[in-house]
Each structure stands twice: as C-alpha cells, then as structure tokens.
Amino acid sequence: MTSRLQVTALVLVMSRLALADVNDPTTPADAFAAGQAFGTFGTAGAAGTISSSSGGTSVPYFNSNAPESSLYNNGQGDVGAAGQAKQVQCQTTTSSDAFTQQECDAVNYVTGQATTRPSYTIDPTTDPVIKNSAPMVANPGSIPSGAAQQCSVINVNTPAVYTTETCEQTVGVQAIACYKNLAAQCAYQGSPITTSTTSQTGIFQTVTLTPAGSPGLYNYVINLPSCVADTDGHAEIDFNLDTIGKGSYITVNLSNLDDAAAVAVNGYAVFAGYPNAGPYYSGSFFPQASRQFQLGYSWTENGSSFTANAKLMDTCPAGYAARYQSSFSRLAQSYTPYNVEGFFCNSEGKFMLNRHEGSGAWGGTVSATMPLQVGTNKIQVYWGTGTWPDACGSVTVTGQIFNVAPMCSSPWADGCAAERAAQ
Secondary structure, three states: OHHHHHHHHHHHHHHHHHHHHHOOOOOHHHHHHHHHHHHHHHHHHHHOOOOOOOHHHHOOOOOOOOOOHHHHHHHOOOOHHHHHHHHHHHOOOOOOOHHHHHHHHHHHHHHHHHHHOOOOOOOOOOOHHHHHHHHHHHOOOOOOOOOOOOOOOOOOOOOOOOOOOOOOOOOOOOOOOOOEEEOOEEEEEEOOOOEEEEEEEEOOOEEEEEEOOOOOEEEEEEEOOOOEEOOEEEEEEEEEEOOOOOOOEEEEEEEEEEOEEEEEEOOEEEEEEOOOOOOEEEHHHOOOOOOOOEEEEEEEEOOEEEEEEEEEEOOOOOOOOEOOHHHOOHHHOOOOOOOOOOEEEOOOOOEEEOOOOOOOOOOOEEEEEEOOOOEEEEEEEEEEOOOOOOOEEEEEEEEEEEOEEEEEEOOEEEOOHHHHHHO
16 A cells, blocks of 8 residues: 555656646746745745754754864864864774765865875966967057957046145244343252271270261261280271262371370371370371371391381381391390381381380370262271280270262253243
8 A cells, every 4th residue: 555655646746747847947037936936835844844953853963062162162263273183083984884974084085185186387488378368468459348458558648737826924023132041059068978887906996987967977986995905906997978079078086095006097197106105297297199008018128028017108207217127226126016116117118107115195186187088988097005014005086077069050040031921
C-alpha cells in the first residue's frame, strides 16, 4: 500500500512539472512573476517550521551557545591563533562520518591553496592587454563619447579679471617725551654660614661655633683646662660661606696664655709667642702677602728629619738667621722639636715656633681682626708647654664671625605709565 502511494505522488509531481514546461515564461518579466509566485507559495509553509526551539531538530549541530562564540568576542576577538591551531589539527584528523569530516576537508583545501593554486606572471612588455592599450593611451581620440575615445585632455582658458581697490588709513603722530629709569637699590645684610666643622687634638677641651642671634653673627670659643702639664695640642674651626660683602670680618681675642701659642686665620699667622717669658708677635709683624702658616712643619737637615710645632713665615725676620744643629747653644741642648728654645729659623730659612716653658703666667690680651673669604674659612690654634713635669699652663681664644652679603633689587621708575594710560 505504501509503494502504490509513493508512485501515485511521483506521477502527480511529474504531471505538474510537465504542465509547467508548457507555460514556461518567455520574457524577463514573466520569469520574475513566476519566481515571486513560487516564493510566496512556499513562505507560509516554511515559516511554520521556524521557531526558537526548532533549530536543534531541523538543523544538524545547531546550538545557540556554540563554543566558537568566545573567539568572536563581539567582533573584538583575535581568531588568528585559533585558526592556526585548527589547520594543524586537521592535517592529522579524520572523522568517523563524512558530515563531520566536511570541516577539516574545507580547512585542508584552503590551506593547500597556497601551493596548488596556479601562479601567473604578467610581463608588461608582452602582455596583450598592457601592450595593446599603450597606443590608445597615447592617442585617446578626438570624438566625444566615441568608441575609440577612452580619455582626453581639455584646455580651458579663463580670461583674467582686474579690479581696482583703494585703502585709506589715518594715523595720528605725536611726539611724547618720557623715561623709564633703573633705580638700583643695594644694602648689606647678614648672611648665614652654610656648613661648619670643629676638631681638636691633644689637651684642648672646648671648641664651639654658635649663632649669636643677629643674622650672619657667630661666636666661637677655643680653650683648655688651666695648668695642664707637659703636653700640647691644636684646635681647628672650618666654616663655608657662599658669599661675603663689605664689612665681613673675624675677630681674634687671646688671653690667659701660659706658655706658648700660635693662632692663624685662613693660613695667615695672627699671633705667636711666649708672653710670660720671651717675645710675642702679632698685628703688623706677620705680612699678609701669602699663606705661610702650617702646623707640624717637617724638614731634613744633614740627613736627619726634624719637625717644629708651627711654621709662621717662609722668611727669617730681622734679628734671626738660619741655623743648623751645630749652631745651637748648650741651653737648647739637642736639636729636637720639644727643646728648641723660643723662636728660630731652621736651616731652610723658615721662621718656626716650638713649645717652651716660661716663667709665671701672662695677664695680658691680644686682639686682631681678619677678613673673611668666599668658600672655606679656617681658624687654627696651637698651644704647648715645657717638657718637664712641673711645667703647666693654659690658653683661651675667643672671637666673633660676622658675615654680610650684598642684597640688591633693581626696580624701574616708569615715567611713561601716565602717557600710556592717556592713549
């Protein structure tokens, strides 16, 4: 019964096709109308089979959440790596059924096109399209819209246009005499010390540098305990100034001296002596032409090395002469740094001081004033007493450091402001 029904349906379909052949369209309009009627007839039937849930039963492998959707990423995904991985996979993958194998067949076909597709080389000298079009490009023809014309050059002459324009402007000229004067204003103001350090060796007890309250003003103190026996030492204060001005200075006040001392500022000797038992020098005695002061100066004489406590000058002053070891008196005993008596000039002709014990204590004071300098400034003090056990003494050095710097402004006295405002 089923076979007879199938044959009957086939006969009906073939009969309708034969009938359709009889009424075949002969014009484009007839063909369009026939296609439109066929599409309209099938729309109702096809639409009834389409729904949100029918895809899975009607379309093989249909899935609204395909795994490849993550690669798309709303049009922003990078599918290059996934495509290369699929190419490598399909080179060795064979599916169990032909339907599934279609994907890898398509991938392998596209992959192999790079090597199997024919390659063509176009030679511009022999290719007929390029070779035969050269005369046409060179001579496009003169008939507008003609079959031989492909392009043409048209020259259009546009006559020149001349216009006459007049511009008038009235400018008022007036001579105005006014001046703008630079009124420089300068004054000296206290300037601080940027950095400072203190150091001491031997018996020195106090070495301080402290601000005095006013801008640019500092006090310093260098002293040691009273009656210190058979010893010596030196102290030093270093400080830096970025700038100095007229009136900057450092004062030196020395008192309570017993027994030998030497003081220098910036390498220049200020004071040296034994005021309780011998001469002492200060003020104009030391020429300020060169930096000659040096602590612990050493020299060689007759193959032996000697050291003095302080070198004061590079020349022998009046009353002194360069001496060698054989020229010293018996009172000086042997030539050593600690028992050369008082001041002396060594064999090089340099004026020296060594520590020495005098008699009694000195009650006087010595004061001096020295200039400052930009950069590093230095205060040096040496003190020493005799080498025997009952020799003792002390010293106090104090003073002030006052640094000022020029502070200038350059305002303009504008005498033209009123004239500009009136314009």
